[in-house]
Amino acid sequence: MKISIIGGGAIGLLCAAYLASKHKVTVYVRTESQRDLLREKGLTISLIDKMEKQYVSVELFENWDGSGDLTIITVKQYQLEPVMKQVKKLSNDIRALLFLQNGMGHLQAIEELTVEELYVGIVEHGVMKLDGASIRHAGVGSIQIASLPFCGRNRPSRIGERLTESSIPNFELHMQTDPIWMMQKKLVVNCLVNTLTTILEINNGKLIENAHYERLLMPFMEEITGIFEWNNDQKAVIKQYVWKVIKQTGANKSSMLKDLELGRKTEIDAILGYVLELATKKDKHAPLSAAFYEMLKGKEQEREGGI
Numbered sequence: 201m202k203i204s205i206i207g208g209g210a211i212g213l214l215c216a217a218y219l220a221s222k223h224k225v226t227v228y229v230r231t232e233s234q235r236d237l238l239r240e241k242g243l244t245i246s247l248i249d250k251m252e253k254q255y256v257s258v259e260l261f262e263n264w265d266g267s268g269d270l271t272i273i274t275v276k277q278y279q280l281e282p283v284m285k286q287v288k289k290l291s292n293d294i295r296a297l298l299f300l301q302n303g304m305g306h307l308q309a310i311e312e313l314t315v316e317e318l319y320v321g322i323v324e325h326g327v328m329k330l331d332g333a334s335i336r337h338a339g340v341g342s343i344q345i346a347s348l349p350f351c352g353r354n355r356p357s358r359i360g361e362r363l364t365e366s367s368i369p370n371f372e373l374h375m376q377t378d379p380i381w382m383m384q385k386k387l388v389v390n391c392l393v394n395t396l397t398t399i400l401e402i403n404n405g406k407l408i409e410n411a412h413y414e415r416l417l418m419p420f421m422e423e424i425t426g427i428f429e430w431n432n433d434q435k436a437v438i439k440q441y442v443w444k445v446i447k448q449t450g451a452n453k454s455s456m457l458k459d460l461e462l463g464r465k466t467e468i469d470a471i472l473g474y475v476l477e478l479a480t481k482k483d484k485h486a487p488l489s490a491a492f493y494e495m496l497k498g499k500e501q502e503r504e505g506g507i
């Protein structure tokens with residue numbers, strides 16, 4: 201397939217590096233400097249002690265015209281606005297879109313799009329961008345995708361099926377049938393893992409290796425699953441899922457911790473902020489979520505202030 205990837209960050213470059221073995225991939229980046237670097241040096245991906253190089257086609261985002269079989273959008277939640285503007289302009293030319301953001305705040309805007317095939321996905325890999333042309337695949341998981349059927353119409357999911365059919369080592373793609381449950385499970389992971397690893401400044405794995413930190417996970421998870429009003433079976437599924445993702449990405453620094461270290465805005469509003477809004481709507485008490493949210497916003501403010 202002809203696949204476009206918008207965003208040359210950790211996840212965009214991960215998708216480009218693996219998908220290029222089976223598909224014709226073009227990465228759309230924001231800056232000329234990253235475009236030139238990738239064209240000149242190629243894309244380097246390191247996984248454990250192996251390093252590989254791929255040469256993929258690279259263009260500036262302003263040259264993306266929506267053509268091809270599939271476009272994968274890998275910018276951060278808070279970077280979606282200009283991309284969505286362009287998507288709306290090009291809707292008639294776009295065959296299929298896949299959104300790979302953490303959080304759930306973007307779902308409403310995606311639902312309003314009128315492109316032929318629409319997918320949301322969640323990423324269970326741990327990936328760190330080392331520079332504009334290299335990444336470290338620090339935790340091998342998989343990517344789950346689900347098609348969004350809307351307005352009573354069942355959109356076809358041919359592209360999604362073709363994408364998940366291609367078997368690529370260390371880069372599994374699976375099709376799910378329930379997009380909301382898929383995203384909610386990942387939202388809980390990100391509330392727990394991204395928030396706590398960023399406040400504590402630790403790699404993901406430390407959350408279960410250190411008994412003190414592990415004791416923080418349980419009540420925090422209870423609070424969030426209580427806000428969603430899940431039953432005990434659903435809570436058990438969530439717990440198993442959270443522990444699985446932490447183990448798979450143990451050596452990774454969460455994307456939120458990376459953002460904080462680099463003095464960038466974090467996705468805390470789309471993740472824990474989303475859950476706090478839900479708690480307010482349902483009139484639920486969420487003291488841990490509220491406290492962790494304030495700690496993170498405070499840390500973000502300190503970093504912006506340049507300490």
Ligand SMILES: NC(=O)C1=CN([C@@H]2O[C@H](COP(=O)(O)OP(=O)(O)OC[C@H]3O[C@@H](n4cnc5c(N)ncnc54)[C@H](OP(=O)(O)O)[C@@H]3O)[C@@H](O)[C@H]2O)C=CC1
Nearest residue numbers: 207208209210211229230261275279301302323326327455
């Ligand atoms: N990293 C990880 O391990 C994981 C990340 N995720 C999620 O995946 C999503 C992407 O995260 P991640 O890749 O880590 O983030 P990064 O910040 O590494 O990547 C985002 C990229 O998007 C680029 N970008 C922003 N706006 C545009 C635009 N208009 N046109 C072209 N490029 C643009 C940025 O460019 P520039 O550099 O120029 O600003 C940046 O390179 C997030 O929602 C994150 O939560 C999910 C699971 C794991």
Ligand SMILES: CC(C)(CO)C(=O)C(=O)O
Nearest residue numbers: 324326393449452454455
């Ligand atoms: C899967 C995980 C927890 C990997 O670190 C992630 O989603 C992130 O960092 O944003």
